Structure formats: C-alpha cells, structure tokens
Amino acid sequence: MIKTPYLLFLGDAPDPLAAKVAQGIKDWRPENCVGQFRMEGCNADMGLPDMTLTEALEAGAKTLVIGVANRGGVISQAWKKVLVQALEEGLDLASGLHNLLRDEEDLAAVAKACGRELHDVRVPEVDYPIANGKKRSGKRVLAVGTDCSVGKMYTALALDKAMREKGMKSTFRATGQTGILITGDGVPLDAVVADFMAGSVEWLTPDNDDDHWDIIEGQGSLFHVSYSGVTMALVHGGAPDALILSHEPTRAHMRGLPDYELPTLEALRDTALPLARVANPACQVVGVSINTQHMSEDEANAYCAEVEAKLGLPTVDPFRHGADRLAEALAAL
Amino acid sequence: MIKTPYLLFLGDAPDPLAAKVAQGIKDWRPENCVGQFRMEGCNADMGLPDMTLTEALEAGAKTLVIGVANRGGVISQAWKKVLVQALEEGLDLASGLHNLLRDEEDLAAVAKACGRELHDVRVPEVDYPIANGKKRSGKRVLAVGTDCSVGKMYTALALDKAMREKGMKSTFRATGQTGILITGDGVPLDAVVADFMAGSVEWLTPDNDDDHWDIIEGQGSLFHVSYSGVTMALVHGGAPDALILSHEPTRAHMRGLPDYELPTLEALRDTALPLARVANPACQVVGVSINTQHMSEDEANAYCAEVEAKLGLPTVDPFRHGADRLAEALAAL
Numbered sequence: 011m012i013k014t015p016y017l018l019f020l021g022d023a024p025d026p027l028a029a030k031v032a033q034g035i036k037d038w039r040p041e042n043c044v045g046q047f048r049m050e051g052c053n054a055d056m057g058l059p060d061m062t063l064t065e066a067l068e069a070g071a072k073t074l075v076i077g078v079a080n081r082g083g084v085i086s087q088a089w090k091k092v093l094v095q096a097l098e099e100g101l102d103l104a105s106g107l108h109n110l111l112r113d114e115e116d117l118a119a120v121a122k123a124c125g126r127e128l129h130d131v132r133v134p135e136v137d138y139p140i141a142n143g144k145k146r147s148g149k150r151v152l153a154v155g156t157d158c159s160v161g162k163m164y165t166a167l168a169l170d171k172a173m174r175e176k177g178m179k180s181t182f183r184a185t186g187q188t189g190i191l192i193t194g195d196g197v198p199l200d201a202v203v204a205d206f207m208a209g210s211v212e213w214l215t216p217d218n219d220d221d222h223w224d225i226i227e228g229q230g231s232l233f234h235v236s237y238s239g240v241t242m243a244l245v246h247g248g249a250p251d252a253l254i255l256s257h258e259p260t261r262a263h264m265r266g267l268p269d270y271e272l273p274t275l276e277a278l279r280d281t282a283l284p285l286a287r288v289a290n291p292a293c294q295v296v297g298v299s300i301n302t303q304h305m306s307e308d309e310a311n312a313y314c315a316e317v318e319a320k321l322g323l324p325t326v327d328p329f330r331h332g333a334d335r336l337a338e339a340l341a342a343l
Numbered sequence: 344m345i346k347t348p349y350l351l352f353l354g355d356a357p358d359p360l361a362a363k364v365a366q367g368i369k370d371w372r373p374e375n376c377v378g379q380f381r382m383e384g385c386n387a388d389m390g391l392p393d394m395t396l397t398e399a400l401e402a403g404a405k406t407l408v409i410g411v412a413n414r415g416g417v418i419s420q421a422w423k424k425v426l427v428q429a430l431e432e433g434l435d436l437a438s439g440l441h442n443l444l445r446d447e448e449d450l451a452a453v454a455k456a457c458g459r460e461l462h463d464v465r466v467p468e469v470d471y472p473i474a475n476g477k478k479r480s481g482k483r484v485l486a487v488g489t490d491c492s493v494g495k496m497y498t499a500l501a502l503d504k505a506m507r508e509k510g511m512k513s514t515f516r517a518t519g520q521t522g523i524l525i526t527g528d529g530v531p532l533d534a535v536v537a538d539f540m541a542g543s544v545e546w547l548t549p550d551n552d553d554d555h556w557d558i559i560e561g562q563g564s565l566f567h568v569s570y571s572g573v574t575m576a577l578v579h580g581g582a583p584d585a586l587i588l589s590h591e592p593t594r595a596h597m598r599g600l601p602d603y604e605l606p607t608l609e610a611l612r613d614t615a616l617p618l619a620r621v622a623n624p625a626c627q628v629v630g631v632s633i634n635t636q637h638m639s640e641d642e643a644n645a646y647c648a649e650v651e652a653k654l655g656l657p658t659v660d661p662f663r664h665g666a667d668r669l670a671e672a673l674a675a676l
Contacts, residue, residue, distance in 0.1 A: 140569050141568055141569040142569070142599075142600070143568040143569065143597075143600045143602065143603060144602070145602070199537060200536075200537050200538040201536055201537065201538065202536070202537050203533075203534055203535070203536060203537070204532060204533050204534065204535050204536070204537060204540050204572065204573045204576070205533040205534065205569075205570065205573070207537050207572045208568055208569055208570070208571070208572060209569065232575075232618070233621050235474055235476040235541055235579035235580070235582075235621060235622045236473050236474040236475070236476065236538075236541055236542065236579075237538065237541070238541070238575045238576070238578075238579050238618075238621075239537065239540045239541060239572040239573060239574075239575040239576035239579070240537045240538070240572060241572075241575075242565075242571050242572040242574075242575040243537070243571070243572035245571075246568035246569075246571050246572070247568070249568075264476075266475075267475070267476045269476065269477070269478070270476060270621075273621075281617065281618070284614065285565070285571075285614070288566055288568065288571075288603075288606075289568045
C-alpha cells in the first residue's frame with residue numbers, strides 16, 4: 011500500500027502524453043495530490059501547485075510518485091538528484107517504470123539508510139494464494155473488452171465516480187500499474203505467476219457489505235491470444251455479478267496482432283457470460299461502454315444508439331456521456 | 344535441457360506411489376534410463392538394473408533424476424550424501440521437488456565447484472516472449488479436460504507413442520514438472536509470469552514439418568476457476584489444429600472445489616472449440632479420452648460407447664484401449 015497524499019513528479023516530461031500516469035492520478039484522485047514537481051524543460055502541467063520537496067512535505071505529502079515516462083528506459087542523473095533528496099527529506103517513492111527503483115543501487119542504499127519505502131508497482135509484493143472459488147459477500151463488476159486497451163480502466167474509474175456520486179458503496183480495484191498508482195493499492199496482475207493469478211484477484215476483492223460493489227479493472231481480452239489467460243483469471247477469480255462489454259469501433263485489427271480481427275460485441279457477450287457463470291451463475295451483462303475518441307459527436311451518438319438497440323443494453327461512452335447509466339444498471343440489479 | 348540418459352534416484356521411497364515420477368520416466372522413456380539407485384528401506388522398484396553411481400557413469404548416465412517425493416519437504420542428510428557424491432563423480436541433478444536443489448547451499452556449492460548443472464524443473468529458466476499469434480507450420484494437438492488431473496498428460500504420452508508406432512512424426516511437449524522430467528525439456532507453465540504464458544507455449548511449439556504433430560501437454564481446465572487462465576494460454580498459445588476432450592466420469596466435484604460441478608463433455612466442446620478457433624480457425628475436436636480407472640471393464644466399455652454415440656467422436660481410455668484410434672483421427676485430419 012502506497013502512502014497518500016502524493017507529490018506528483020513530472021520531471022522533464024517532453025510533452026503532456028509522457029505524463030499520462032500523473033494525469034490519471036490528478037483526474038481520478040485529485041484528493042491524493044498535494045502538488046506537482048517539475049524540472050527544467052518540463053512541458054506537462056497538471057494544474058496543481060508547483061512545490062519544492064520541502065513545501066510538499068509541509069503540505070502533508072507522504073510519497074513522491076513518478077508520473078512520467080523516462081526516456082530510453084534510463085533513470086537520468088537529473089532525476090536521481092531529486093529522487094535521492096526526496097528520500098532524504100522524508101518521502102517514499104513509487105514508480106511504474108519498467109526499470110525498477112530497487113535495482114538502482116544509489117536509490118536502494120539511500121532508502122535503506124533513511125527508512126523509506128520504494129514501491130515498484132510492476133512487481134507483486136504479496137504471496138498470493140491459489141484461488142479457492144468460494145462465494146464472497148458483496149458484489150463485483152468487471153469490464154471485458156473486444157480487445158486490449160479499449161477503455162476498460164477508464165470505464166471502471168468513471169463507474170466508480172458515478173456510483174460514489176449516487177451514494178452507492180464502491181471500490182475501484184486496480185489490476186495494472188497505472189490503476190495501482192492512482193489508488194495506491196492493487197495487484198499487478200500481468201506480473202503474477204500463472205498458478206496464482208485467479209487467487210490474486212480473489213485476494214483483491216474480498217468479502218464486503220452486501221450492497222458494496224468492487225469495480226475490478228479489466229486486463230487484456232478473451233479474444234487477444236497474447237493475454238487471454240490473464241483475462242480468464244479475472245473472469246474466474248473476480249466471479250463478477252455483472253459484466254460490462256467494452257469496445258473501440260474504429261480499430262482495424264487486434265492490438266499488436268495484424269492478422270486478427272476484433273470480435274463483435276455479440277461474440278464477446280456470448281463468450282464471456284457463460285465463462286463468468288462458471289464462477290457466478292447469477293452473472294449478468296448489464297451494459298456496454300464504447301470508446302468513441304476517434305469519432306465525431308454525431309457518429310459517436312449514432313453508434314451508441316445502434317449498439318443499444320441491437321444488444322438491448324445501456325450503451326455509453328463514459329468519457330462523452332459519463333457512466334451514470336451504467337451505475338443505474340448496477341443499482342437495478 | 345536436461346542431459347540424458349538418466350540414473351533414476353528412488354531414494355528411500357516408502358511405497359511405489361512415492362516414486363511415480365520415476366515410474367513415468369520408465370514407462371514413457373525407457374530409453375532414457377540406464378538404471379535405478381535405491382537406498383536402504385526403498386520400497387519402490389522400476390525393474391531397472393540397480394547401479395552404483397560409478398556403474399551408472401560407466402553405462403553413460405549424464406543426470407541423476409530425483410524420481411521420488413521427499414518426506415515433509417526436506418532433502419534429508421541421507422539423500423544429500425548421494426546427491427553430493429553424484430555431482431562430484433560427474434552427474435548433473437534434476438528435480439521437480441517443491442524445495443529447490445539450488446536453495447540447498449551445499450548442493451549449490453558442490454555443483455559450482457564441479458561444473459555440474461542443477462535442474463529445478465519447477466522454475467522457468469528461459470525469458471519467454473509475449474505471444475505474437477503468428478501462424479506456425481506443422482500441426483498441434485491439445486487435450487482439454489472437464490477438470491484438472493483427469494488424464495491429459497497420460498493421453499498425450501499415449502498418443503505420442505501410438506503415433507510413433509504408426510510412423511507419424513510427433514513430439515510430446517511437456518508443460519508440467521513430471522512431463523519435463525520424462526522428456527528432459529519443456530515449459531513449467533504454472534510457474535510462468537502471466538504476461539508470458541501464451542508466449543511460452545508458442546516458444547515450446549515452434550515451426551515444424553507440415554506433417555509433424557506437437558502433442559501439447561494440457562494443464563488445468565477452462566472450467567476450473569483456480570487454473571483456467573493457464574488452460575486459456577495453452578488454447579491460444581498452442582493454437583491447436585485438433586482438440587481431444589478428457590474426462591473422469593466418477594468425480595463428484597471439481598478437484599479442490601467442493602461447490603463446483605464438472606461440466607458435461609458437450610459443454611467442454613462448445614466452450615473450448617470457439618476459443619481455440621480464435622487462434623486457429625481450422626481447429627477441430629477429433630476425439631475423447633476417458634479415465635476409467637475407477638470403473639469395471641464392462642462399465643468402462645459401456646461408458647465409452649455411450650459417449651462415442653452421443654458426441655460422434657472416437658472415444659477411448661488410452662490406458663485400457665491404447666490411443667490408436669485417436670492417432671488415426673489425427674492422421675485423417
């Protein structure tokens with residue numbers, strides 16, 4: 011568990027896209043951010059107060075979160091200076107970078123000497139159990155996609171927000187690096203050893219109040235041959251009561267697989283629902299989320315209306331339309 | 344890759360069942376075994392020549408394979424004496440034990456000093472790629488089960504034997520500890536990190552002659568919530584041309600999951616085949632293997648005939664009937 015609130019490290023981000031992790035934290039958990047730390051040449055801005063390390067500590071910051079991608083997979087000396095100083099002054103560090111903080115000898119040594127924590131959220135830090143398949147109390151919803159990277163995390167976070175605004179009890183359960191940094195907790199599922207995948211998802215979504223919803227962040231796709239095993243572990247370990255189908259209509263082929271077509275939403279429904287019912291016979295498909303970022307407003311609305319008519323399910327782009335109708339569908343279940 | 348041939352270490356096996364790994368090697372790859380090494384109190388016997396380490400080396404042995412389970416998860420001092428001497432005299436060691444050879448300081452030190460290899464087949468030793476989903480040449484068959492431990496490995500090994508006897512080109516591709524020790528090579532799939540599962544199966548079953556069959560050892564079950572993700576990775580990474588359905592008819596519930604019923608063979612067919620066709624649209628279900636060990640001869644034959652009539656597929660217990668009819672079904676494909 012990463013201690014909040016955060017100071018967001020934007021470093022020398024060449025453009026806003028490089029700081030998309032920081033943007034995600036700022037968008038979804040603004041209450042977790044006391045400020046931002048920018049270096050010379052930084053071209054990203056979260057609209058948060060610029061702070062020195064000392065100012066951030068005075069404002070209550072507990073962790074410096076690296077919210078920016080590094081260039082060429084190297085943690086530069088310019089970054090190092092800030093990171094070492096942050097440890098020395100009293101902040102933990104958290105990162106989703108491919109190269110790990112713990113593998114940097116200087117950072118590891120300073121963290122140890124100062125009693126600070128280094129969180130590499132790509133690396134599991136828990137000995138997860140093997141899944142036992144036992145029924146848990148509380149409710150769970152999972153977004154499953156026709157492909158990878160179609161907006162499942164965005165859908166889950168938007169749904170969590172909409173449910174909280176309605177006074178429903180919900181928790182976003184992160185299963186990827188960005189999600190873990192946003193919430194400070196979760197399971198880096200793609201890095202878990204095969205035998206323990208489903209068990210890690212059970213661990214992540216334990217017994218809860220009967221009217222509480224875990225909103226489980228989806229990964230991969232049952233139709234994506236590289237990652238379908240990870241998705242399957244979410245479907246069976248999560249034992250969802252509700253599924254949301256996620257799709258990006260303009261994609262020409264499965265991500266990274268030029269020879270694979272995307273399945274239809276109907277095929278996704280007919281594949282995912284029977285599999286989910288193995289773990290939870292009461293599971294229902296409750297809605298559809300469409301990522302319309304490459305469509306005009308008119309195209310997007312027409313497409314959603316068409317899907318809604320065909321599948322008979324509330325269909326929204328959570329970015330354009332919000333996730334209220336998906337939250338209502340869950341409330342009605 | 345474990346160097347063959349082997350000297351099979353039976354240790355102080357309290358009964359034959361404790362030496363089932365050795366039995367598997369002896370049954371399926373007798374040509375890999377020069378002899379057996381038994382200690383005082385050993386109650387297992389593979390019917391191989393009893394040899395000292397020196398005799399085994401003279402007979403050409405390259406590796407001492409631990410073919411017996413240890414008691415209480417501890418490698419005893421009595422075993423250690425033999426294992427250290429084996430390393431010193433010139434044998435590698437191979438083991439599928441939960442506690443690893445490499446974690447025993449004395450064994451690790453002697454192996455290093457003597458330039459010998461320690462093979463812990465539960466631990467992946469390759470950096471597997473992420474699956475790319477590309478079509479490979481050659482053919483592949485995979486057994487999928489209604490449950491775990493219904494005889495998928497046995498089916499695969501029996502099929503491999505039947506195909507070789509018919510002069511077909513085939514290779515058994517091990518995905519579990521016992522299979523890896525039997526053949527000397529393979530992928531310990533349940534220990535592979537999630538993102539690389541399907542890629543490890545692609546790696547295990549590369550391009551081959553057009554008339555060559557990889558017989559991929561199955562794991563878990565699409566209906567077993569603890570391990571279904573591993574099975575999914577086999578279905579998509581293996582991209583099989585043919586599936587064999589495996590079942591154990593007397594089981595009361597899914598293994599380790601008292602609240603879960605086994606699916607029917609029809610449900611298994613209707614779930615596995617569409618998923619397999621995502622990776623290989625030409626995939627067919629070609630036969631059924633039934634584990635009838637808890638049935639009488641009459642019951643077993645009646646059950647197989649009934650399944651054969653219902654599913655319209657050759658149905659055998661490979662242990663009772665051999666796997667010839669499954670091999671013929673593949674040859675006819």
